[in-house]
Amino acid sequence: MHPELSPEELKQRFDLKPWKFKSTREVRSFQGIIGQKRAVSALRFGLEMDSIGYNVFVAGPPGIGKMTAIQSFLEELASRRETPPDWCYVNNFDDPYQPQVLQLPPGQGRSLREDMRHLVEHIRREIPRAFESEEYQRRREELIQQFREQEQHILQQLNQEAAAAGFAIQPTPMGIMIVPVEDGHPLSEKEFQALPEERKAQIREKHQELEEKLKSSTKQVRRMEREFQNRLKEFDRQVTLFLVGGLIEDLTEKYADLPEVVAYLERVQKDIIENIDLFKESGTPPEHQRPPADGFWQRQLALRKYEVNVVVDNSDRKGAPVVLELNPGFTNLFGRIEKETQFGTLYTDFTLIKGGSLHRANGGYLVVPIEDVLKNPFSWDGLKRALRNGYIQIE
Numbered sequence: 001m002h003p004e005l006s007p008e009e010l011k012q013r014f015d016l017k018p019w020k021f022k023s024t025r026e027v028r029s030f031q032g033i034i035g036q037k038r039a040v041s042a043l044r045f046g047l048e049m050d051s052i053g054y055n056v057f058v059a060g061p062p063g064i065g066k067m068t069a070i071q072s073f074l075e076e077l078a079s080r081r082e083t084p085p086d087w088c089y090v091n092n093f094d095d096p097y098q099p100q101v102l103q104l105p106p107g108q109g110r111s112l113r114e115d116m117r118h119l120v121e122h123i124r125r126e127i128p129r130a131f132e133s134e135e136y137q138r139r140r141e142e143l144i145q146q147f148r149e150q151e152q153h154i155l156q157q158l159n160q161e162a163a164a165a166g167f168a169i170q171p172t173p174m175g176i177m178i179v180p181v182e183d184g185h186p187l188s189e190k191e192f193q194a195l196p197e198e199r200k201a202q203i204r205e206k207h208q209e210l211e212e213k214l215k216s217s218t219k220q221v222r223r224m225e226r227e228f229q230n231r232l233k234e235f236d237r238q239v240t241l242f243l244v245g246g247l248i249e250d251l252t253e254k255y256a257d258l259p260e261v262v263a264y265l266e267r268v269q270k271d272i273i274e275n276i277d278l279f280k281e282s283g284t285p286p287e288h289q290r291p292p293a294d295g296f297w298q299r300q301l302a303l304r305k306y307e308v309n310v311v312v313d314n315s316d317r318k319g320a321p322v323v324l325e326l327n328p329g330f331t332n333l334f335g336r337i338e339k340e341t342q343f344g345t346l347y348t349d350f351t352l353i354k355g356g357s358l359h360r361a362n363g364g365y366l367v368v369p370i371e372d373v374l375k376n377p378f379s380w381d382g383l384k385r386a387l388r389n390g391y392i393q394i395e
Helices: 037-047 066-078 108-132 134-164 189-194 197-254 259-274 295-306 330-334 357-361 370-375 377-389
Strands: 086-090 100-104 167-172 175-182 309-312 322-324 340-342 345-347 365-367
Touching: 037 066, 066 322, 066 365, 086 108, 100 108, 100 259, 108 134, 108 197, 108 259, 108 295, 108 309, 134 167, 134 197, 167 197, 175 197, 189 197, 197 259, 259 295, 309 357, 322 357, 330 357, 330 377, 357 365, 370 377
Parallel strands: 322 365
Antiparallel strands: 086 100, 086 309, 167 175, 340 345
């Protein structure tokens, strides 16, 4: 026989005295997983195994909040882990098709990017001023004048020897010619042929001697010109080094505990000095000019080699990252290399490399819907390869 219950006995009564809040608004919401102690224990056990090859597969009925609960659980776990480093791409000055990867402490990637931008802006502003200054023009003119005086001295010596031998030096579009002189005027071919054979032989012999001296003098002038051009370049390098050296030194001191960054800054300084012409001209293109046809835009493109592409920026992160990728396509997972149209052709460089979810989740946790991954064979094969090799390859 079933006992009968009164209405009062069917009521569930709670003692509210232990609760110290007046409204549930004062109560912090629960962020964990409710009623799944075994699942939580298994999840925690799997996530605390940091060895390669250990991953966690979570299954359950749809619509029960698995993704939200797991994300909340991971964020709490990740907050107690170390923040992973930043990852940057910079130009490889030896081989631009193989960009250099820099691993930096959290926040240093963004800092290096801003420092390089300020460096280039400062150099673009100050180098044109230095090369347009009166002091630079005066010293450059001194070098030019020295070369001209040396060149004139050699030519004067040659002229004097030629005049003493009865010849004149005549510059022509085809080069310098040595012409015999009789009675103060150059001999024509007809006049030369009319001379006695003995006289013609003397002229030919002396002409041959002067031709050898002319060749020697011409070689000497060319050698002097090469030396002069080298002196001009060295002078420009010294001016640039004076402007750039201190700025690079400041950055080198700032990143002294990062040897790869210091080595990169040294290569930047060397490249700037070797490519001074990139910085000699400044200003913006006239409005009436079309940008693709203007050298200004070509310089802008060339200056991108000094940029820093921060692929992973953990400067604002506390703890390890938790990345939820709901659309695990290949490019979303592994990143991509974008292209631009420049002057009618497709162009790309290290600044157009974009990271994917795997880059952002590196050092933390990546959550993906496995069914969507399996529907994309490229993503599935690439994900297995990346986890197995510990290497992300952007294709």
